[in-house]
Amino acid sequence: MCICIHCQYVDSCVTYHAIEGQHQQPHLTDHPIFEPQNPTINVNIRSSTEEIQIEWDVVGCDSFAQEQGKWAKLRPGELIPT
Numbered sequence: 296m297c298i299c300i301h302c303q304y305v306d307s308c309v310t311y312h313a314i315e316g317q318h319q320q321p322h323l324t325d326h327p328i329f330e331p332q333n334p335t336i337n338v339n340i341r342s343s344t345e346e347i348q349i350e351w352d353v354v355g356c357d358s359f360a361q362e363q364g365k366w367a368k369l370r371p372g373e374l375i376p377t
């Protein structure tokens with residue numbers, strides 16, 4: 296799971312913005328301004344006979360600032376990205 300969903304910078308971060316793009320999710324902001332320090336991205340590739348799924352998750356980041364449920368607060372009622 297991406298740690299960004301519990302980070303206070305999730306709605307301004309350029310890395311999370313790129314992750315949203317990879318997951319084809321709507322962006323929390325169209326103009327991210329926060330440059331995180333040393334984000335570590337885990338890429339999982341799952342393939343079946345019909346499709347290939349690629350999942351991108353931030354698993355570590357020096358700029359992470361915990362704000363539990365930040366993403367859910369911004370998008371109440373929506374399915375939380377995994």
Ligand code: SF4
Pocket residue numbers: 298299302303304305308309310311331332334353355356357358359360
């Ligand atoms: S954890 Fe790092 S990459 Fe993720 S939103 Fe926070 S600052 Fe950005």
